[in-house]
Amino acid sequence: MERATRADVARAAGVAPSTVSLVLNGRGPEVKIAPATIQRVQDAARDLNYIPNAAARSLRRGSSRLIALLMAELPDNPFVPVVHTVLTTAMIEIQKRGYLLLPLFQSSNDPSDAQTIRSVLGDTQLAGVIRETTSAESFTSTLLANLGIPIVAMSMINTEDTQGASALVSIDECAGVKEILSEHLNVGKRGHAVFLAGPNTNHSRQLPLEAAFGTGFTLLSLPDWDASSAYQAALRLLSDNPDITLIAVADDSQAPGVFQAATDLDRRVPQDLSILGFGNQEPASSQALGLTTVEWPLREMTQGAVEAMISAIEKPRKAKKAQRLTVPTRAVWRSSVARP
Known part of the structure; x- marks a missing residue:
């Protein structure tokens, strides 16, 4: 079946091809085309499954409807749900505003990979680029x-x-952690807090713990995000230091290992040991554990970035300083952190 043309829509609606263009570009009311005529053109276009030529429309408008999302490589675990949330949110929010998303990933350190993306950026007519900068x-x-x-x-x-x-x-990682610590039973009392980081420590979610516990704070970087590594670390730490009253993890995926270590050492949660997570990317798993955690607002962050991008495209302004929007994390209380 041949693709319907603007002329086909014009014949079906009984109007000139220029009228079809005006209506489908949303300019019908502006040029005072009768509502009945607008409806007739829209019905004809729908019945014929007419899709305007995007390239031609971009040339006429002198603009593009394509927004790129540029992301660097992230570890497989626990960042698969992270990438999924960011990507699907960007796709939905951009599409709702009449634009399309072009996802671009640097999947390796191979120079040819980066060069391919550079070529795409240089050869594709884009309206704008959202650049995810968490990973280098x-x-x-x-x-x-x-x-x-x-x-x-x-x-x-x-x-x-x-x-x-x-x-x-950007996201304020510390807000939700501070919220939980403000109600944690053992803060300010005798005790020791441990933060189990993953392979990278470019985050700052541990800083409120360090500020609250001072010299009673320890950060330990693990080689991966696996619960088994967190288990071995927690087992060793709790065996060596009975004063530990709180173990926080950089991601909820590590928490099951800490719970298992507490069970094996007969440390009651939260009476003897509080366990604090971060992320809440898989709420069902955290709920099953009773894990008190911090919500990572990835969806709100992505929505804010899309909003800023659409505003920059459609309402450009000259500004000396970049606009900044910070989305706070928030506490998700369950039962694993002791409260008064």
């Missing part, structure tokens, strides 16, 4: 700046670095 990536700010289109930076962690973007949307 090899795309230079100069390259993006030279595209001459809006760039919005988006970070899943605390940061003030805009990476040369016109807007920065």
Whole structure:
């Protein structure tokens, strides 16, 4: 079946092809086309499954409806649900506003991988780029700046670095942790807190713990995010130091190992040991454990980045300083942290 043309829609609606263009570009009311005629054109286009030529429309408008989401490589675990949340939220929010998403991932450190993406950025007519900056990536700010289109930076962690973007949307990791500590029974009393980090420690979610416990705080970086590694670490730490009253993990995926270590050592949760998570990416698993955790607002962060991007495209403004939006984390109380 041949693709319907603008002329086909015009014949079906009994109007000129120029009228079809005006109506389908949303300019019917502006040029005072009768509502009945607008409806007739829209019905004809729908009946014929007419889809305007995107390339031609972009040339006529002098603009694009395509927004790129540029992400660097993230570890497989526990970041698979993270990538899924960011990607699907960006896709839905961008599409709702009449644009399309072009996801671009740097999947390796191979120079050819980065060069391929550079070629796509250079050869594709884009309306803007949302740049996820949580993990280090090899795309230079100069390259993006030279595209001459809006760039919005988006970070899943605390940061003030805009990476040369016109807007920065980031997450305050500490807010939810502080909220929980403000009600934690053992803060300010005798005790020791341990933070189990993963392979990377570029986050700051441990800082409120360090501030609250002072010299009674220990950070331990583990080689991976597996619950088995957290189990071995927690088992050793709890055996060596009976004063530990709180173990916090950088991600909820590590928490089952800490619970198992507490069980094996007859440490009651939360009476003897509080366990604090971070992420809440798989609420059902955390709920089953009774894990008190911190909600990582990835969806709200992505929505904010899309909003900033659409605003930069449709309402451009000259500003000396980048706009900043910070989305706070929040406490998710269950039963694993002792409260008064």
